[in-house]
């Protein structure tokens with residue numbers, strides 16, 4: 001059955017892979033699944049045809065036959081549950097991998113998104129310079145904990161899983177800030193994720209869309 005995802009017609013990052021379709025593409029590549037991409041303009045995101053797929057008018061979405069999903073966590077979990085390669089077969093290890101997906105999305109990502117908000121959306125506010133160090137400290141507190149857990153391990157819980165896919169995707173949002181460089185173990189962890197052939201294919205595909213001339 002054909003899988004179709006949506007992505008920005010032109011991502012504001014110009015193809016750095018930061019928009020969330022990259023994590024879905026990565027999961028599809030890890031699972032060895034072919035997929036099609038429906039590029040959506042910012043205007044079309046808020047029009048009825050897209051709102052029928054995504055009530056909040058965002059990308060990415062996922063269509064497979066009559067199944068329509070939104071939210072990257074749900075999409076990646078769906079792919080991981082249906083296909084080999086992203087979740088361990090042992091029941092406990094599987095639950096732990098899913099726990100790491102949630103940890104990435106609900107514990108690590110919120111303070112990281114706060115930084116994006118503080119810098120981009122609130123950067124011109126008079127209180128922005130006072131708020132920024134607080135936001136950075138909250139991120140560092142989480143990175144300290146994550147780095148302690150990871151230690152010298154390759155992945156968060158033995159073998160690579162959807163938990164790592166989601167965590168690496170979330171941490172990549174930090175790269176431009178330079179904070180990740182303060183954590184050599186986490187930087188190496190992210191680099192291991194990016195070095196995976198499936199990530200490379202996902203990144204190249206989103207870059208091609210964002211740099212095509214049409």
Ligand code: GTB
Pocket residue numbers: 011012013014018019020021045057058059060070071072073
């Ligand atoms: N919780 C949802 C999920 O995980 O799927 C969040 C989805 C979401 O934030 N989608 C964003 C979107 O559609 C794109 S990924 N925004 C348009 C809108 O809300 O109108 C976030 C994103 C956007 C741009 C960059 N960038 O250019 O660097 C990075 C990340």
